[in-house]
Amino acid sequence: MARNDVLVDADWVEAHLDDPKIVLVEVDEDTAAYDKNHIRNAVRIDWKRDLQDPVIRDFVSKEKFEALLSERGISNDDTVVLYGGNNNWFASYAYWYFKIYGHDNVKLMDGGRKKWELDSRELVADVPDRPKTTYKAKDANNDIRAFRDEVVASIGVKNLIDVRSPDEFSGKLLAPAHLPQEQSQRAGHVASAVNIPWSKAANEDGTFRSDDELKALYTEEGVDFGKDTIAYCRIGERSAHTWFVFHELFDLANVKNYDGSWTEYGSLVGVPIEKDV
Amino acid sequence: MCGAPDQATISREGIPTGETVVQGLVYNGDSPVSGGYVRLLDSGGEFTAEVVTSATGQFRFFARPGSWTVRVIPGGGHSGGEAKVEVAQGEISEVRISV
Incomplete structure (x- = not known):
């Protein structure tokens, strides 16, 4: 994959707003954002309600994913732009999720909603009416998803990249600072993990840095590109952003997102944690 | 700060007891900036969090004690701006930023 295959800019999106085979999808944690306004013809996927099982902590089933995309009017041969x-963050998570369920023709809009708003581009409240489809997903491909046992076995072996902020990594904060800090899990990071915050991969307007800048960043931080890599954060959305850099922009094969992330790892009994405070 | 009107109140509703909070208002002239992007940078200048200002121009971060920089990203019809702020354990520090 080249950068142009996986990432489109706002100008490209504006030029394709009326293309029926390109489906623009807004993915948010804040459900009020889409209700207020969104890019014209964009449909909505709610990160929590649509992509998380309501009872156990996991994805929705393949059948539910099929029902979701069918209901949103997305076909197997549509190009999905998130x-x-x-x-x-959550669009990157959805990108990774779409790949797990086998929708290969998916792209991210560089900079997301922020870049679009900072550019003062058009946002509308009208919800598009896309006819329902019969979407067929593939069986989940877990080659790009890490689970806790693999993470523990990877300590000191693979690149473990903690993409949270320095204060979360060191244990001074338990959650990103837009959220209250009272959390049940322990503070710190997975033993042997390096801290390369997701924010270093992005410009202030939310767009990804250039390939050359990104390569230089991870090289300077000591990442061995010859090793397998697992990225994690608190719930797996910021690390999906870094997974996108490694797996999609760098085109590296053995890169996984650990979506259990710190909320799971920091609650496990007996696993190695390092903490700086 | 920087000439932003100081008569507008900053809501403290919804802050759990014991949280260490940096919050404030973003103004452009006499008007609150709604939908502005505000980031919290640690004492080393590293990104810690980002929020979008409310309809009344308010933002809030749940931080830890120390020195922070609050930075408003330019765009959306206004220039950027930033302010330094100190906060102690369990306290609420408030800052007004004019852009």
Whole structure:
């Protein structure tokens, strides 16, 4: 994959707003954002309600994913372009999720909703009426998803990249600072993990840095590109952003997102944690 | 700060007890900036969080004690701006930023 295959800019999106085979999808944690306004013809996927099982902590089933995309009017041969708030964290998570269920023709809009708003581009309240489809997903491909046992076995072996902020990594904060800090899990990071915050991969307007800048960043931080890599954060959305850099922009094969992330790892009994405070 | 009107109140509703909070208002002239992007940078200048201002121009971060920089990203019809702020354990520090 080249950068142009996986990432489109706002101008490209504006030029394709009326293309029926390109489906623009806003993915947010804040459900009020889409209700207020969104890019014209964009449909909505709610990160929590649509992509998380309501009872156990996991994805929705393949059948539910099929029902979701069918209901949103997305066909197997449509090009899906994802964007969202929080610097595309949740859109990146959805990108990774679409790949797991086998929708290969998916792209991210660089900079997400923030870049679009900072550019003062058009936003509308009208919800598009897309006819329902019969979407067929593939069985989940877990080659790009890490689970806790693999993470524990990877300590000191693979690149473990903690993409949270320095204060979360060191244990001074338990959650990103837009959220209250009272959390049940322990503070700190997975033993042997390096801290390369997701924000270093992005410009202030939310767009990804250039390939050359990104390569230089991770090289300077000591990442060995010859090793397998697992990225994690608190719930797996910021690390999906870094997974996108490694797996999609760098085109590296053995890169996984650990979506259990710190909320799971920091609650496990007996696993190695390092903490700086 | 920087000439932003100081008569507008900053809501403290919804802050759990014991949280260390940096919050404030973003103004452009006499008007609150709604939908502005505000980031919290730690004492080393590293990104810690980002929020979008409310309809009344308010933002809030749940931080830890220390020195922070609050930075408003330019765009959406206004220039950027920033302010330094100190906050102690369990306290609420408030800052007004004019852009």
